[in-house]
Amino acid sequence: MIDALANLGRAGLRWLSVLGRASIFLLRVLRSQDAVVRRYRLTFAEIYSVGVRSLLIIAVSGLFVGMVLGYQGYITLVRFGAAEALGGAVALALVRELGPVVTALLFAGRAGSALTAEIGLMKTTEQLSAMEMMAVDPYRRVFAPRFFAGFLSMPLLAAIFSAVGVIGGYIVGGGLLGVDSGAYFSQMQAVTDWREDVVSGVIKSIVFGFVVTWIAVFQGFDAEPTSEGISRATTQTVVMSALAVLGLDFVLTGMMFT
Amino acid sequence: MNEERVADTPHVVVEDLVFRRGRKLIFDGLSLTVPRGRVTTVMGPSGTGKTTLLRLIGGQLRPDSGRIWVDGEEVARLSTRRLYALRKRMGMLFQTGALLTDLNVFENVAFPLREHTDLPEELIRNLVLMKLEAVGLRAARDLSPSQLSGGMARRVALARAIALDPDMILYDEPFAGLDPITMGQIVTLIQRTNRTLGLTSVLVTHDVVEAMDISDQVVLIAEGRVMDAGTVEQVRAGMSAWSKQFLEGRPDGPVPFHYPGDSYRDDLVRGRESRND
Numbered sequence: 001m002i003d004a005l006a007n008l009g010r011a012g013l014r015w016l017s018v019l020g021r022a023s024i025f026l027l028r029v030l031r032s033q034d035a036v037v038r039r040y041r042l043t044f045a046e047i048y049s050v051g052v053r054s055l056l057i058i059a060v061s062g063l064f065v066g067m068v069l070g071y072q073g074y075i076t077l078v079r080f081g082a083a084e085a086l087g088g089a090v091a092l093a094l095v096r097e098l099g100p101v102v103t104a105l106l107f108a109g110r111a112g113s114a115l116t117a118e119i120g121l122m123k124t125t126e127q128l129s130a131m132e133m134m135a136v137d138p139y140r141r142v143f144a145p146r147f148f149a150g151f152l153s154m155p156l157l158a159a160i161f162s163a164v165g166v167i168g169g170y171i172v173g174g175g176l177l178g179v180d181s182g183a184y185f186s187q188m189q190a191v192t193d194w195r196e197d198v199v200s201g202v203i204k205s206i207v208f209g210f211v212v213t214w215i216a217v218f219q220g221f222d223a224e225p226t227s228e229g230i231s232r233a234t235t236q237t238v239v240m241s242a243l244a245v246l247g248l249d250f251v252l253t254g255m256m257f258t
Numbered sequence: 259m260n261e262e263r264v265a266d267t268p269h270v271v272v273e274d275l276v277f278r279r280g281r282k283l284i285f286d287g288l289s290l291t292v293p294r295g296r297v298t299t300v301m302g303p304s305g306t307g308k309t310t311l312l313r314l315i316g317g318q319l320r321p322d323s324g325r326i327w328v329d330g331e332e333v334a335r336l337s338t339r340r341l342y343a344l345r346k347r348m349g350m351l352f353q354t355g356a357l358l359t360d361l362n363v364f365e366n367v368a369f370p371l372r373e374h375t376d377l378p379e380e381l382i383r384n385l386v387l388m389k390l391e392a393v394g395l396r397a398a399r400d401l402s403p404s405q406l407s408g409g410m411a412r413r414v415a416l417a418r419a420i421a422l423d424p425d426m427i428l429y430d431e432p433f434a435g436l437d438p439i440t441m442g443q444i445v446t447l448i449q450r451t452n453r454t455l456g457l458t459s460v461l462v463t464h465d466v467v468e469a470m471d472i473s474d475q476v477v478l479i480a481e482g483r484v485m486d487a488g489t490v491e492q493v494r495a496g497m498s499a500w501s502k503q504f505l506e507g508r509p510d511g512p513v514p515f516h517y518p519g520d521s522y523r524d525d526l527v528r529g530r531e532s533r534n535d
Contacts, residue, residue: 121359130356133316133349134370134418135342141373 022218028139029147029217035140036148043145050111050146051153055160057110058103062094062161065102066168069093073169074177083177087184088191090169091162095192095201096257099162101249104208107154108241112216115146116237119220120230147217154209155202162201200256207248212241267330269294269426269458270315275324277307277314284310286482287324292460296474297452299461303504303513306480308462309353312428315460316350317341329425346374349419349427353434355411357403363390363414364399370421389417393447409440416447426458427451433465445472466505478504480513 036043073089119142122128128138166188173179192198216237223233270292277285284307292298300308313319314326317333326333331344357366367386371377377385390396393413403411412432419427432444449472452459463469470476476493478485478501486493486501493501503511 125359126352126354126356127358129313129318130350130352130358130415132318133345134373134422135345136370136373137338137342 018222021222022214025143025218025221026214029143032137032139032144033148035144039140039145042141043148046145046149047153050115050149051157054107054110054153054157057106058157058161059164061102061106062099062164063168063171065098065161066090066094066165066170067172069098069165070169070172070177074173074179083173083179084183085187085191086169086173086179087166087186087188090173091166091188091192092197094162094165094169095197097201097249097253099158099165100201100204100208101245103158103161103205104154104212104245105242107150107157107209108212108216108238108245111150111153112212112237112241113234115150115213115216116220116223116234117230119143119146119217120223120225120233123221123223124225124227124230143217143221147213150213150216151206151209154212155205158201158205158208196257200252203256204249204252207252208245211244211248215241215244267294268292269329270460271325271327272311272315273325273327275314275326276322277310277319277324278322279310283482285321285324288479288483289324290477290484290487292458293475294458295452295456297448297459297461297472298475298477299463299469299473300477300479301462301464301466301469301504302479302485304464307482308464308479309430311479312350312430312460312462316345316348316428346370346422347425349422349424351412351415351419351427351429351432353431355403355406355408355415357406357411357414357418359403362400362402363395363406366403366414367399367417367421370418374422385421386417389421390414392420392451393417394443407440409436409443412436412444413447416444416451420451420455423455424457426460429459429461429463431463432461433463433468441468448472466507470505480504 069090070086073086073093074083077083077085077089119128122142128142131138131141170181170184174181174184219233219237219240223229268291270290272288272290275285275288276283288311290300300311302308310319314321315328315333317336320334328344329347331340333341333344336344357363358369361369364386367389368382371382371385375382387396387399390399393416395410395413395417398406398410398414403414406414416427429448432448433441436444445468448459448461451457452472461469461473470490473490475488476490477487478493480500485504486497488496494505497505500512502508503513509515
């Protein structure tokens with residue numbers, strides 16, 4: 001019993017200390033954000049690596065998710081003779097939930113793990129130490145541009161995911177199942193509210209982008225400088241990002257739609 | 259202060275340094291001085307904290323107590339801005355080279371110049387080629403770090419370390435894991451760099467022969483303290499039993515061959531008793 005309590009306490013303390021380190025790290029990264037503008041070339045390179053190179057996986061996934069939504073939505077709606085409402089159903093599901101959430105999960109797997117591994121490897125091979133010894137601040141040279149690139153890319157990718165998803169839903173609904181094209185898009189316009197749905201989805205994707213990139217960059221920075229350490233940090237990035245995104249999605253949905 | 263007096267003052271002074279890593283005491287009242295413009299070698303067995311000492315001198319770690327002065331400035335008390343200004347006058351050669359893997363050889367050497375100066379591209383190119391020529395790798399400028407051997411990576415790192423013309427270079431295990439030819443090249447480079455540029459060089463190594471050849475001053479450390487220090491001749495003449503064992507590479511002596519523990523006899527007797535029980 002005492003042992004169990006002691007273990008629980010130890011785990012709690014460990015988590016608190018990680019959270020403390022992560023918060024200090026975040027503060028220092030945020031304080032170095034002027035480097036994002038001053039060193040815009042570095043930032044552009046990171047946006048390319050984190051955002052542009054995630055485009056394909058995001059677009060393909062968005063297309064499939066939209067197509068599945070088209071099928072499933074049609075099957076349910078047609079029972080009530082409301083197949084024309086498919087456009088609205090697909091758009092709402094994507095813009096409110098699936099766009100931000102699935103994009104964040106894919107982003108954590110594709111870009112987050114790459115960020116962690118890259119920074120972890122830079123630490124292991126003493127590149128970060130070498131920069132410090134050359135009087136170059138790694139927060140400004142390495143962390144700030146990567147953090148900003150992730151933070152900026154994620155909402156844009158979520159928007160692309162939703163847009164491609166709507167097209168996927170249309171391909172299945174309008175193309176294969178015979179839903180009227182005009183009805184599909186007019187329903188979508190009628191049902192989707194700018195502030196209530198679109199802005200809420202954008203806020204979610206901004207929050208997820210912030211959290212996933214924070215976790216990814218911090219895990220790389222905090223990784224134990226061994227190959228096992230990097231492997232553990234990369235796994236942690238994906239697992240913690242997924243849990244954080246799903247948990248935060250619940251909280252944000254509760255706050256936005258009640 | 260006139261120039262002669264500046265030249266006489268030591269470049270680095272470490273005084274009563276105490277440093278712990280977790281619960282392990284790494285340095286226990288270590289004191290040493292590094293004279294300006296000379297090659298000083300810090301030697302000691304693996305795990306004695308030689309690399310840690312370089313990191314403390316470079317301000318990457320802070321001592322638990324004691325003080326370190328570099329160029330008359332107390333490292334642990336400097337603001338980040340002044341610490342970075344100090345580091346611009348200080349090069350460090352890491353054991354692995356620590357080249358930036360996303361940049362090629364040329365860009366690695368150009369890195370400190372691009373970060374800290376606004377020199378025109380043509381001048382940067384001339385400077386980089388000059389530094390690369392000094393380490394014999396001008397023709398390798400387009401290679402990426404992954405295409406370099408360990409020795410070449412270290413030479414590129416040396417070119418990068420001297421890119422900003424520092425006053426002092428810290429070498430972390432510069433000879434570790436090199437073949438004899440590459441070792442000879444690095445030894446020559448360290449000597450030549452020191453002589454031609456008038457730098458202060460601090461080497462940390464456990465390669466006794468090479469280090470003794472090129473050092474003006476030797477400091478032997480173990481168990482967190484300085485065991486012997488002085489010129490090569492002084493150390494050889496008056497060395498302690500520990501230093502003798504270290505420098506001559508004897509397997510047993512003050513540093514025992516066996517890991518401390520119960521005697522072998524007791525262990526055997528205990529095994530027999532437990533079987534009889």
